[in-house]
Amino acid sequence: QKEVEQNSGPLSVPEGAIASLNCTYSDRGSQSFFWYRQYSGKSPELIMFIYSNGDKEDGRFTAQLNKASQYVSLLIRDSQPSDSATYLCAAARNQFYFGTGTSLTVIP
Amino acid sequence: DGGITQSPKYLFRKEGQNVTLSCEQNLNHDAMYWYRQDPGQGLRLIYYSHIVNDFQKGDIAEGYSVSREKKESFPLTVTSAQKNPTAFYLCASSHFRGSSGNTIYFGEGSWLTVV
Numbered sequence: 001q002k003e004v005e006q007n008s009g010p011l012s013v014p015e016g017a018i019a020s021l022n023c024t025y026s027d028r029g030s031q032s033f034f035w036y037r038q039y040s041g042k043s044p045e046l047i048m049f050i051y052s053n054g055d056k057e058d059g060r061f062t063a064q065l066n067k068a069s070q071y072v073s074l075l076i077r078d079s080q081p082s083d084s085a086t087y088l089c090a091a092a093r094n095q096f097y098f099g100t101g102t103s104l105t106v107i108p
Numbered sequence: 109d110g111g112i113t114q115s116p117k118y119l120f121r122k123e124g125q126n127v128t129l130s131c132e133q134n135l136n137h138d139a140m141y142w143y144r145q146d147p148g149q150g151l152r153l154i155y156y157s158h159i160v161n162d163f164q165k166g167d168i169a170e171g172y173s174v175s176r177e178k179k180e181s182f183p184l185t186v187t188s189a190q191k192n193p194t195a196f197y198l199c200a201s202s203h204f205r206g207s208s209g210n211t212i213y214f215g216e217g218s219w220l221t222v223v
Contacts, residue, residue: 032210032211034211034212036214041196042216042217043198043214043215043216043217044151044198044214045214046211046213049211088150088151090212092210092212095156096141096202096212098150098151099150100149100150101150
């Protein structure tokens with residue numbers, strides 16, 4: 001079983017819609033959770049991190065954490081073509097564990 | 109500006125040749141990491157170091173070597189024993205361990221191609 005699992009997609013949404021990206025993790029002791037965006041041929045860049053159960057909002061992005069269900073999600077509101085990328089989920093305790101990423105395409 | 113600098117951005121290696129990828133950070137981070145990413149694939153951990161003069165193998169360490177003589181520097185050598193080294197290599201750093209409050213940041217990456 002992988003430490004962090006994501007649906008590889010591809011996920012396609014129309015411009016202006018909400019994109020929902022999901023991630024599950026296996027280590028109940030994980031303390032920190034991260035979402036990274038990676039454009040093709042570029043390195044991952046941090047979008048958000050979340051440590052506590054509930055929602056955390058930053059502009060068009062909302063991260064949601066449910067430790068009981070071991071589930072992390074990222075919502076992107078008013079999706080733009082520039083949001084088209086691969087989104088990596090990560091969980092951390094003593095080490096960082098990355099999912100394989102979900103490819104998102106926002107269709108103009 | 110604070111950040112992680114990788115060089116070179118593009119590197120070509122001949123069969124049987126060792127090459128070294130440089131990684132320098134000025135974020136005062138204790139931990140540094142090397143990942144490999146193949147096209148369309150996720151990140152795979154090669155080596156990591158939580159403290160100077162100490163480093164640990166990751167999931168795919170065979171054919172690679174590292175050193176950590178300075179806190180700021182964590183070079184990766186791709187040896188001739190690595191039979192399929194063509195990939196995108198990412199260096200990263202964080203404060204010590206992945207505990208709450210720490211975040212991992214990435215350099216811009218190095219593309220290695222075998223010719």
